Amino acid sequence: MIESKAYGEVLQIRMSRFPDFPSGMWVCAYLVDGLLVDSGPAYTAQELTDFLKDKGVKKVVNTHYHEDHISANKFLQDACGVEIFAHPLAVEKINGPASLYPYQEEVWGYPVPSLVKPLGDFIETKKYRFEVIPTPGHDLDHVCLFERSQGWLFTGDLYVTTRPMSSRSIFDMPQILVDLKKVRALNPRIMFPAPTYVVMEPAEKLEKTIDYLEGVGARVEELHSRGMDTEQVRQEIFGVEGIIAEMTQQQFSSLNIVKSFLKKNER
Ligand SMILES: [Zn+2]
Numbered sequence: 547m548i549e550s551k552a553y554g555e556v557l558q559i560r561m562s563r564f565p566d567f568p569s570g571m572w573v574c575a576y577l578v579d580g581l582l583v584d585s586g587p588a589y590t591a592q593e594l595t596d597f598l599k600d601k602g603v604k605k606v607v608n609t610h611y612h613e614d615h616i617s618a619n620k621f622l623q624d625a626c627g628v629e630i631f632a633h634p635l636a637v638e639k640i641n642g643p644a645s646l647y648p649y650q651e652e653v654w655g656y657p658v659p660s661l662v663k664p665l666g667d668f669i670e671t672k673k674y675r676f677e678v679i680p681t682p683g684h685d686l687d688h689v690c691l692f693e694r695s696q697g698w699l700f701t702g703d704l705y706v707t708t709r710p711m712s713s714r715s716i717f718d719m720p721q722i723l724v725d726l727k728k729v730r731a732l733n734p735r736i737m738f739p740a741p742t743y744v745v746m747e748p749a750e751k752l753e754k755t756i757d758y759l760e761g762v763g764a765r766v767e768e769l770h771s772r773g774m775d776t777e778q779v780r781q782e783i784f785g786v787e788g789i790i791a792e793m794t795q796q797q798f799s800s801l802n803i804v805k806s807f808l809k810k811n812e813r
Pocket of ligand 1: 610612703
C-alpha cells in the first residue's frame with residue numbers, strides 16, 4: 547500500500563506491505579521537482595511506479611543501499627528511464643544481487659538489481675540544488691540531501707526517533723552522533739526522514755536525540771569501566787530487550803547499541 551501527502555513542493559510517499567501493523571513497517575520516499583529520494587521496498591515497487599508514471603520523475607537518489615530504499619529502481623528505470631544515483635560505496639551493491647535476513651525478506655522483499663551511478667557532491671533539478679551530506683553512521687554509504695535555499699533536509703535512515711532503543715550491528719553509534727551534529731549545524735527548516743513523519747523546525751528533536759545518545763554513550767562507558775560486561779550494561783540501561791529483537795532474529799537490539807559504543811574504545 548502507498549499513500550501520499552504534500553508538504554509544500556515536497557510530496558511524501560509512504561509505503562508498507564503491512565499498513566495495519568502498529569509501527570516500524572512504513573518507509574517513505576520523497577518527490578520534489580523531478581527528483582525522487584529513495585524508491586522504497588520491493589513489495590510496493592509496482593504500485594509506486596504506477597503512481598509516479600505521470601509525475602515527471604527524472605532522477606532518483608538512493609540515500610543508501612538498504613533494500614527498503616532502492617527496490618523500485620529497476621521498475622522506474624524501465625517505465626520512466628530515470629537516472630539513479632547513490633554513494634560510490636553503494637553502487638556495486640545496488641547494481642548486484644542483494645542478500646537479506648528473513649525479516650527483511652518478509653517486510654520489504656528482494657530488490658531487483660538496477661543501474662546506479664556514483665553521486666557527486668551535489669545533485670541538481672530544474673529549480674533546486676541538493677548538497678550531498680555523507681552520514682556514514684547508519685551504514686558507510688549513507689547520505690543525507692540538503693537544499694539550502696529551502697532548508698529541506700532529507701535524512702534517509704539517520705533519524706528515526708529521539709530515543710533509539712535498538713540498532714543493527716552495522717550501525718556505528720558514535721558516528722551517528724557525529725552525523726546528527728553535522729545535520730543539526732545545517733539548521734534545517736524541515737526534515738524529511740525515511741522511517742517516520744516529517745519534522746518541521748527539527749532543531750529541538752535533533753538536539754534531544756543527540757543529548758539522549760550522548761547520555762547513553764557516557765553511561766555505557768561508566769558501567770563498563772566498573773567491570774560490567776556488555777549484557778549487564780545493556781540490562782542496566784535498557785532493561786528487558788524490546789520485541790523488535792525477537793522479530794528481527796536479533797538483528798535489531800539494544801545490545802548492539804551497547805556494543806557499538808564500546809567498540810569506540812577498541813579503535
Ligand atoms: Zn537503512
